[in-house]
Amino acid sequence: MSDEPSNADPGSPPQPDPGRWPLDDALLDRAHRHAVEWLGGVAERPIPPRAGVGEVMDALGRELPERGESAAAVVDRLAEGAEPGLIATGSPRFYGWVIGGTQPVALAADWLVSAWDQNAGLGIISPGLVAAEEIAGAWLLDLLGLPAESDVGFATGATTAQFACLAAARDEVLRRVGWDVEEQGLSGSPRIRWLAGAERHATMDLAARYLGLGAPTVVACDDQGRLRSDALESELARGEGPAIVALQAGNIHSGAFDPFAEACRIAHETGAWVHVDGAFGLWAAASPRLGHLTTGLADADSWSTDAHKTLSVPYDCGIAMVRDAAAMRRALSMQASYLQATEVGADPHERVAELSRRARGVPTWAALRHLGRAGVAELVDRLAGSARIIADGLGALPGVEVLNEVVFTQVCVALRDDPTTEALSRALWEDGEVLAMTSRWHDRSVVRFSVSNWGTDAAQARRTVAAVARVLDGLRSAAG
Ligand SMILES: Cc1ncc(COP(=O)(O)O)c(C=O)c1O
Numbered sequence: 034m035s036d037e038p039s040n041a042d043p044g045s046p047p048q049p050d051p052g053r054w055p056l057d058d059a060l061l062d063r064a065h066r067h068a069v070e071w072l073g074g075v076a077e078r079p080i081p082p083r084a085g086v087g088e089v090m091d092a093l094g095r096e097l098p099e100r101g102e103s104a105a106a107v108v109d110r111l112a113e114g115a116e117p118g119l120i121a122t123g124s125p126r127f128y129g130w131v132i133g134g135t136q137p138v139a140l141a142a143d144w145l146v147s148a149w150d151q152n153a154g155l156g157i158i159s160p161g162l163v164a165a166e167e168i169a170g171a172w173l174l175d176l177l178g179l180p181a182e183s184d185v186g187f188a189t190g191a192t193t194a195q196f197a198c199l200a201a202a203r204d205e206v207l208r209r210v211g212w213d214v215e216e217q218g219l220s221g222s223p224r225i226r227w228l229a230g231a232e233r234h235a236t237m238d239l240a241a242r243y244l245g246l247g248a249p250t251v252v253a254c255d256d257q258g259r260l261r262s263d264a265l266e267s268e269l270a271r272g273e274g275p276a277i278v279a280l281q282a283g284n285i286h287s288g289a290f291d292p293f294a295e296a297c298r299i300a301h302e303t304g305a306w307v308h309v310d311g312a313f314g315l316w317a318a319a320s321p322r323l324g325h326l327t328t329g330l331a332d333a334d335s336w337s338t339d340a341h342k343t344l345s346v347p348y349d350c351g352i353a354m355v356r357d358a359a360a361m362r363r364a365l366s367m368q369a370s371y372l373q374a375t376e377v378g379a380d381p382h383e384r385v386a387e388l389s390r391r392a393r394g395v396p397t398w399a400a401l402r403h404l405g406r407a408g409v410a411e412l413v414d415r416l417a418g419s420a421r422i423i424a425d426g427l428g429a430l431p432g433v434e435v436l437n438e439v440v441f442t443q444v445c446v447a448l449r450d451d452p453t454t455e456a457l458s459r460a461l462w463e464d465g466e467v468l469a470m471t472s473r474w475h476d477r478s479v480v481r482f483s484v485s486n487w488g489t490d491a492a493q494a495r496r497t498v499a500a501v502a503r504v505l506d507g508l509r510s511a512a513g
Pocket of ligand 1: 130131189190191192193234236237283284285310311312313339351
């Protein structure tokens with residue numbers, strides 16, 4: 034028996050010559066054509082997926098084939114099999130969850146990142162892409178008005194960015210009371226008081242859980258979900274010792290921002306570390322018109338955000354920023370003789386919970402380079418302006434109540450009772466022109482419009498209002 038690969042077996046697909054990229058078989062052109070077809074139709078196609086996971090599994094083929102199929106056939110099978118199961122996040126009338134579309138320049142950069150296939154964990158491996166990420170990190174601090182000395186890590190999303198920031202926080206607040214987490218672990222350590230607002234995002238709890246912090250002490254919020262500084266002050270006064278406080282820039286229902294200046298002052302008086310979750314809302318700081326929402330933001334100790342939300346870069350890209358760079362590196366870095374580290378603290382893997390990593394900050398660099406400071410501000414203003422148009426338009430429709438003060442990109446509406454509100458969300462899903470999901474806020478079912486896609490502008494916002502009015506009319510006629 035020969036050890037030769039079974040390329041010559043009858044029925045096996047032609048394989049590329051090892052060591053030579055098969056540029057002549059137009060495989061990437063094929064993938065490009067599928068992508069262009071999708072992108073060309075994404076603004077007008079019905080937004081929800083037409084097929085569920087099971088149907089797509091059937092279409093893709095559930096059995097592992099004994100013999101493979103040609104690369105071109107695989108690409109076609111993927112595009113054609115998965116397409117009915119895709120949701121049109123790129124539609125300018127997609128308001129589901131808080132998921133943005135992707136800007137063309139960021140998508141193009143992302144394609145290059147895949148083609149280059151770099152492991153951007155270390156500067157020595159890929160100086161080219163690490164350089165682009167370093168620049169993007171510095172630009173982000175500048176745009177968001179955060180301390181220039183902060184360290185920036187590009188993570189997979191806001192959850193893992195929160196994890197990176199809270200890891201730095203946890204280790205540093207314990208270090209200050211003489212406990213070395215890196216050396217001693219957590220068993221027997223002083224207890225950390227961990228506090229967060231009643232309307233924090235659920236992923237704050239998740240990130241804290243990964244780190245052994247347990248559930249937070251809940252701090253009361255006002256009617257818009259803003260943490261109340263007086264409540265924070267009294268919670269902190271109940272105890273002493275190391276503490277971490279999480280604030281929020283952008284409540285997922287109201288879009289509201291916590292009172293950063295006051296809350297940071299109160300927390301810092303007790304020696305607490307303050308983290309800000311600004312998955313979509315941190316970007317308000319980049320807009321001269323909306324920057325007032327983030328007054329005092331820079332007083333915090335760490336910040337997390339997503340580039341795949343407001344900035345509209347492809348999934349995935351979260352960003353962790355920590356003022357005390359040494360604390361971040363102590364918590365997250367590792368060294369090994371085989372790594373040829375650039376210098377301690379200088380490599381990207383030392384700021385996130387990954388060693389090998391995709392250069393996911395590069396599309397962010399491209400988006401920032403393309404938009405410039407003014408373009409980012411315009412993008413943020415456009416999203417918030419579109420939310421305003423949607424709120425005003427929907428609020429003027431009979432029977433529709435806008436429940437939140439629309440300060441940023443979130444609009445929560447309700448009809449006369451929960452079943453009617455939920456029926457609207459279902460009817461929108463079936464109609465397909467606008468996608469907005471239900472949630473519960475302050476004990477009511479709501480339909481939530483999260484404006485989080487670079488393509489949503491005033492015209493699309495007006496079209497959204499018209500589509501919702503049409504769907505509501507349909508519901509009323511059906512109800513007789
Ligand atoms: C305020 C807030 N924080 C955190 C997250 C988690 O972000 P990711 O899904 O990117 O991990 C989200 C996601 O919507 C969010 O809106």
